[in-house]
Amino acid sequence: MKNHISLQLVLIFLLAGSVFLPSCKKINEATLLGGGLVPDVDNINTFAATLDVVTDNVYLEDSSRIIYTDPVALGAITNDPEFGQTKASVYFQVSSPFYKNYPYVSRENFTVDSVVLSLDYLGGFGDTNSMQTVHVYEVSQNTTFNDTSYYRFNQPDFETTGAELGSATFAMSSLKDSMTLIRNKDTSHVANQLRIRLDNALGARLASYDTTNTPNGGYYNDTLFKALFRGFALKADNNGSNGLAYFDLSNTTKTNLTVYYKATLSGKTDTTQVTYTHTLRAITTGRSSTGGQANIITRQPAGNWATYLNNGTPQDDKLYLQSTPSGSVGYIKIPALDTFQNKLIHRAELVATRLPSEADNYFTAPGQLFVDRNKLDTTDHTKDSAFLFPEYVSFNASNIPSFNFIPFGGKLQADNTYRFNITQTVQDVLTQKYSNPTLRIYAPFDTRPFYPSQSPPSRVFVDAIPTPAYGRVVLAGGNYSDQSLRLRVRLIYSNL
Numbered sequence: 001m002k003n004h005i006s007l008q009l010v011l012i013f014l015l016a017g018s019v020f021l022p023s024c025k026k027i028n029e030a031t032l033l034g035g036g037l038v039p040d041v042d043n044i045n046t047f048a049a050t051l052d053v054v055t056d057n058v059y060l061e062d063s064s065r066i067i068y069t070d071p072v073a074l075g076a077i078t079n080d081p082e083f084g085q086t087k088a089s090v091y092f093q094v095s096s097p098f099y100k101n102y103p104y105v106s107r108e109n110f111t112v113d114s115v116v117l118s119l120d121y122l123g124g125f126g127d128t129n130s131m132q133t134v135h136v137y138e139v140s141q142n143t144t145f146n147d148t149s150y151y152r153f154n155q156p157d158f159e160t161t162g163a164e165l166g167s168a169t170f171a172m173s174s175l176k177d178s179m180t181l182i183r184n185k186d187t188s189h190v191a192n193q194l195r196i197r198l199d200n201a202l203g204a205r206l207a208s209y210d211t212t213n214t215p216n217g218g219y220y221n222d223t224l225f226k227a228l229f230r231g232f233a234l235k236a237d238n239n240g241s242n243g244l245a246y247f248d249l250s251n252t253t254k255t256n257l258t259v260y261y262k263a264t265l266s267g268k269t270d271t272t273q274v275t276y277t278h279t280l281r282a283i284t285t286g287r288s289s290t291g292g293q294a295n296i297i298t299r300q301p302a303g304n305w306a307t308y309l310n311n312g313t314p315q316d317d318k319l320y321l322q323s324t325p326s327g328s329v330g331y332i333k334i335p336a337l338d339t340f341q342n343k344l345i346h347r348a349e350l351v352a353t354r355l356p357s358e359a360d361n362y363f364t365a366p367g368q369l370f371v372d373r374n375k376l377d378t379t380d381h382t383k384d385s386a387f388l389f390p391e392y393v394s395f396n397a398s399n400i401p402s403f404n405f406i407p408f409g410g411k412l413q414a415d416n417t418y419r420f421n422i423t424q425t426v427q428d429v430l431t432q433k434y435s436n437p438t439l440r441i442y443a444p445f446d447t448r449p450f451y452p453s454q455s456p457p458s459r460v461f462v463d464a465i466p467t468p469a470y471g472r473v474v475l476a477g478g479n480y481s482d483q484s485l486r487l488r489v490r491l492i493y494s495n496l
Contacts (some may be wrong), residue, residue: 056315
């Protein structure tokens with residue numbers, strides 16, 4: 001009898017072990033997803049579930065604007081086999097180092113040695129060994145380009161005037177190398193700088209301005225100077241280049257226009273220079289300039305991104321995300337939340353898996369993605385309204401809001417996933433605080449969704465990536481063939 005009971009006990013324990021072993025896998029997965037104080041999944045008090053999602057690729061109409069301290073993108077991606085082409089042009093103004101004073105030592109025996117436009121190089125995206133050619137032009141006085149407006153990344157190009165001022169051909173990787181500059185007997189070394197030799201006639205023209213309050217009084221004040229010289233337009237060739245270079249226009253030490261010249265003063269010939277910089281300057285009382293810059297970035301979808309944008313189905317098995325501005329966005333719907341009974345949600349996490357894509361050794365994935373809730377306009381996606389998750393917004397002493405990515409998530413993990421904590425949103429949907437939203441996943445350089453917990457809602461500045469148009473990634477969609485990689489929502493919950 002005892003032997004029979006013992007055999008029964010062994011069988012019971014074996015059966016229990018066979019049930020418990022898969023449960024351990026669920027506990028481990030849930031714990032990894034949770035990353036916080038989430039109870040273990042024991043299938044008695046706490047449970048785990050995976051909810052399927054529906055995904056769709058949508059072109060993002062981006063109206064964000066550049067500010068003075070933003071890095072700018074310059075260059076051309078002519079052959080991204082997954083996403084197509086990108087073109088980035090830069091426009092910016094420079095100012096005189098002095099007003100009411102003539103900046104050159106003398107007009108006597110004045111000779112321009114050289115004119116050099118220098119740009120502070122920050123880094124590159126794409127094939128940094130491919131050759132880029134950048135052409136420099138003068139912005140036309142007939143344009144509205146000024147230093148009191150913030151310009152959109154997707155606006156039309158500004159008109160230029162006259163012949164090309166100069167050009168430079170370079171590989172981005174070479175800009176990191178130190179260059180030796182010898183001027184007279186002075187030797188200096190610079191690195192991370194693009195130097196473009198311009199026509200000497202520009203230097204002679206700048207030296208011809210005077211300090212009077214007349215149409216030629218470029219050194220009387222900043223307004224007259226910019227009426228005579230509106231600014232630079234930098235445009236890249238499409239031929240052969242396959243990357244974007246990033247520059248800091250606000251670093252006046254390394255971004256500037258320098259006129260090297262000789263002139264005679266008191267019978268002595270001197271060789272010296274005048275440097276013009278891209279700066280913020282007061283315009284009138286109580287008003288200041290924006291610096292005067294624009295970074296116009298255009299996309300031409302091709303490859304698989306274009307195919308998925310135009311396939312006519314709202315259920316894509318892959319999402320193609322290209323960093324903003326003028327990038328792409330994935331729409332995510334979670335139909336199962338409409339019928340999921342109310343539960344106590346311990347953790348709800350959106351999990352997106354990065355897939356290998358062609359040329360992703362050059363065109364790397366963004367390090368951070370962002371998700372917001374979209375109130376759809378079913379007839380026109382350009383009129384959609386985006387709302388962020390209010391639980392991740394904090395306010396400083398001046399009541400200025402900011403978004404906290406640390407508890408929200410979205411960084412690219414070592415396992416090639418992006419994970420987002422959407423616990424409160426799922427709980428609010430289940431308690432019918434608001435209807436089941438459509439989510440948007442994308443990589444914004446600058447986005448300003450609404451903070452819904454204020455009346456009327458205010459906008460919050462969010463930047464997931466540090467430079468415009470940097471990064472692109474292909475994600476497994478909601479009905480991707482490998483179920484383990486599908487974009488999904490993982491829940492850890494208890495019954496009420």
